[in-house]
Amino acid sequence: MDLNQMLSEIEGGNDEEIERLLQRYNSENNRTFTFDQKEESLRIKLCQSTLAVLRREVPFSCQRTCLETLRIMSRDKCVLSPVATREGILTLSLSQNGLQEDNLSEEEERVVVEALKCLCNVMFNSPTAQQICVDVQLAPVLCGKLHSADTWHHEVGLFTLRLLFLLSALRPDLRMCLRKDCQAVTLLTKMLEHTLDINWWLTFTAENNERVMEALKALFNLTLNEPEGEEDVRQCRVIVSLLRHVLMLKTETVEKTEELHSHAVNLLNNLPVSCLDGAGRPACASASENLKVKPEIGNTMRNKLVRLMTHVDWGFDIMSGCEEEPRPNPSEDMTEEQKEYEAEKLFKIITELTRHDMIRPMVVRPDGQLGSLEDKLREIANDDDEANNSDSD
Structure with missing residues (x-):
């Protein structure tokens, strides 16, 4: 689809024509995750035009189509500049926050879900958007939604929890605010109690399982620090009780059960040992146990x-x-020639894997992220050249 022609038609088209054009674009790019760099500037303009349409009074079907387009384009970090602004984030926030979620029509629900998906993508891919979400007080809004968790439609609840998880994961400075000011731990715990109580002893449904996992992931981020005070300790004990039941639940598939239990154990590792009293039965290892x-x-x-x-x-x-039996050193009985041959063989294997990008030497950057060793060596070489040039001057 020619983006130049599409942009010109959007500028002069009415709501129905715009919706039709964007629907065609969405159907063609629904499974696209890698975009043509040559059309980057055109996609930025399309992003700007789509946001402009969203700010108008358009039907819910047109809103949903615009948000689907933004969700597809938000997969590309290079075109997020129009959305990663205060105005762009507020537009998406109003799209998912301006409707009464306990009484949504099917069309309204799709609008809210698409807006939440867009916010998740934009926040994940843009540090600028993360800061703007903090500035516009998105965290208290999300925690406020937890009060009505028992009336959520499934996908609305799922992506609200995912957005809260991303916010708590990508902005560690917000975790204390979420715990103390927004009472996020208490609200997430109550949401878990409600969701788990639906099928307490029966097989857990896939929808409930997805929401519980998102809540467990968000709680993991919020419990990384040691509890402070009696209230925090009490919350940890409640969480332990819930996790005990989570570990006894079965979902619809073995894989999903293992994933649910994995998130539960990750959260359990965060909690103080003193809060685990009574969570399990004391047991002594049998003398005949085969270790x-x-x-x-x-x-x-x-x-x-x-x-x-x-x-x-x-x-x-x-x-x-x-218990592991001692293993012999494989190089003990080798001659020097054999050792040299094995070393060369290993070097060739590593070189071949590196050439095909199956492995890549990495270093830890000052910000704690992994970076390419090749880029680091290039930076060091450039610094040395600059130092030599300054010395010669």
Whole structure:
């Protein structure tokens, strides 16, 4: 689809024509995740035009189509500049916040869901958008929505929780505000209690499972710091009780059950040991227990927990979690020529993997993120050249 022609038709078209054009664009690019760099400037203009349409009084169907277009374009970090502004974030926020969520029509629900998806994509891909979301007080708004969690439509609740998770993950400075000012831990705990109580002993539905996992991920971010005061400790004990039940639940598939239990164990690792009293039965290891069998092998709850957690300070191998027999050094009986041959062979394998981008040497940048070793060496070489030039001057 020619973007130049599409932009000119959008500028002079009415709501119905614009909706038709954007629907065609959406259907053609619904599965597109890599975009043509040559059309980057045109996509930025399309993003600006779509936001301008959203700010007008247009029907819900047109709003949904515009938001679908923005969601598709938000996969490309290079065209987020029109959306990653205060005006752009407010436009998306109003699209998902201006409707009464407990009484949504199907068309209104799709508008809210698409706006939440856009916000998730934009926040994930743009640090500028993350700061703007903080400035426009998005966190208190999301926590306010948790009060009506029992009336949520599934996807509205799912992407509200995902947005809260992203905000708490990407902005660590907000976690204390979410815990203390917004009472996010209390609200998420109540939401979990309500959701888990729907099918307490039965097989957990896929929709409830998705919402619970998003809530567990958000709680993980909010409990990274040690609890302060009696109220925090009480909340941790409530969370432990909930996690105990989560670990006994089964979902519709084995894979989803393992994923749910994995998130529960991750959160459990954050909580103080003092809060685990009464969560499990005391047990003594049997003298006849075979420690040569790896504890993660099997289908019992213990085996599953061991697969998700690392055992340390038990006298076992910390990697395998069981007793390991000493292994001979493979190079002991090699001649120097054999050692040199094996080293060259290993070097060729690593070189081949690097050439095909299957592995890549990395370094940790000052901001804590992984960066390319090649880029780092290039920076060092440039710094040395600049230093030599300044010395010669």
